[in-house]
Amino acid sequence: MTVVDDGAVPAGLGEPILELLNGFVVELRNAGIPVSLTENLDAMLAVKHIPLEDREAFKYALAATMVKNQSHWKAFETVFEIYFSLRGDQYDLNNQDGQNQDGDDQDQEGDGDQEGEGEGEGQGRGGGGNQMTPEELAQLLYQALMSGDRGLMKMVAKVSVKRFAGMEPGRPVGGTYYLYRTLRNLDLDGVMAKLMEQAREEVGGEMTPLEQRLTNDEYENRVDMLRKEIEAEIRRRLVADRGVEAMAKTLRKPLPEDVDFMHASREEMVKLRRAIYPLTRKLAVRLQRKRLHGRRGALDFRNTVRHSLSYGGVPAEPKFRRPRPKKPEIFIVADISGSVAAFARFTLHLVYAISGQFSKVRAFVFIDGLDEVTKFFEGTEDIVEAVHRVNTEADVVWVDGHSDYGHAFEVFWERYGKEIGPKTTVLILGDARNNYHSSQSWIIKAIRGKARSVFWLNPEPRSYWDTGDSIVGEYGQYCNGTFECRNLRQLEAFVDNLA
């Protein structure tokens, strides 16, 4: 039987574990998590107190000392899984196809389970991986999802990755490819349907919508668990094949606040949407405080004189008016054509979430035509819903649905130009890729003349500006400022300064 090295089990706190920890910290920093020297030292002290064979406790000890921001947890977890992944021969890609391995395999299956989350239950059933027929595997999968048993799921993951992922040593393919191949073969949707059918039979015919919903959520949750197990299995094998550093580098993902709006995947979009809500709340609180504090109003002459009476007419205690800083008025003019739609959505979301900080917010969206969408946001608390309506109901296409900034600005100036006053701040969102239409940049100049300020936010990296059909420079010369706004961090910083 092979001795499995857990990666985290050497007795005592010898050199190897310190070295491993050091590498781990370097990788955390590479992933963008700030780990200070004291935190690093704390972590080393902490692991002395934790029994190293308890993997979960070890993980939490490291997290508690080094990760001080919840949004970094995901990144931490990935790095942890890579650095302290279960290691051993059974993950070796060269080792998997030989028939003579079968006997060995069974032993290792047991080992693998025990050192994981400790759910050793599933190992007895089903037997070793390779002799299983597809029917048996399907049956096992069904059983695993039916019972929600962690051990069984691990087992399914192990067998199906081995069978379907088709992993070859040294092949430079990412984990997602293998995940896709494995999942495609498992037909999880089919299994889900079967499970729901089964649940329906159990209650004897009709389920109420609520029951259906709950059962469905339960199974979806289990499928999710299984997917995670499969991902973990693939990762372990990849780490065994390519080594820790290489894997850490491939799997490195930007933190939510650093995700680029324009290139976010669907999954990242969901995360961004989740991240934006607490962010807006924080921003609103901060701005509210800023308004109330830190600034003193003008001298309140009457009040000062009245108080001076108690000092015999000496104005010893000057009194000030309560500060009432003027709230700016905001006009947002956003390009919502395909390439920059996500960016416009987030900005609208953010600005409306703190609309209390402005006296008025009006929103306009355009592609080659322009439409006012303020009414969608008024009288609704649900910003997500409002943004959805903007996307479906606003009349923004004039000719062909390709961005035409020039024409959009013309319409804007003609219809709403009169309403821009000295209190108005105009925000223009877009990449200024005008498809070689005429720029009509005189309008921006005219707006600048009437408004308090005009800002241009561009979701493209600065190095792409003014290349190809981008004419942000031409517009920018008439703005009070042009800003690169590629991720939540930059957007937040801008909005913070705005209010």
Place this chain on the structure above:
Amino acid sequence: MEARFESVPAVREALGKVDYLADEGIAGVVYLADRLGKPVLVEGPAGTGKTQLAKSVAEILGARLIRLQCYEGLDEAKALYEWNYKKQLLRIQAERNTKETGGNWDEMSDDIFSNEFLMTRPLLEAIRATDPVVLLIDEVDRVEIETEALLLEILSDYQVSIPELGTITATQIPLVFLTSNNTRELSEALKRRCLFLHIDYPDLEREREIVLTKVPDISENLADQVARIVRTIRNLELKKAPSVSETLDWANTLMLLGVQNVTEAEAVDTLHILLKYQTDIAKAAKELTSAPSKFQKTS
């Protein structure tokens, strides 16, 4: 320093005895806080038992809980210590009356800046305590960033410097918990000195256990249903997801109504206990009463 806890499982078990169901992460961090002598910064959504954790830990240790509730405008005089001016004045007056000469100034100033005239506030009290104490600094994100600095000396060295008296060092290292609702980023300096613990909404099993322990006489079946419905609701995109305390309120309500099996109508009627925004309630009601679209065809 003597260790308070044996091991991580021991912490977990002890917390379980006072009806606080800790998961691996919570127990682990509490254990480490004791061993490393470091404060714990507890963060997470409202109503997930952050404050309760400190209370429960105090309870299992049989320690006194000293609580500092933070708010905007909290200052040194309210958090650390204050000189008792009135008493000092009285002292000076008394001095004058006894000795007509007015007395020696040095002597006097030594006298009025002594322990007798010091009013301790929570932080100093925790430092000076000789009995076991747990210090809870609640909602630390509410104080201004400048005020945070007040805490730093205590958190890293467990001492308070009073210019007139010198430095007061803790006789024992108290367990310190800071809670934050994350309405603003705390300063790096503060974070660096603490262990970080994020308490999130519990998973299904833990929530069911919590409902079972905290709601008397609830049946397993109902607790399970409650936990599952709450999980489904938390998965929706809402303004404010239901907290654990709201789950418990809801379970209690269902018990009072004599419900054994939650049906849609009952769920929708009592949703306002779980959710506090009208838009959220409408959304959840819609979601709960409509079957998942994927499977509508087959039914």
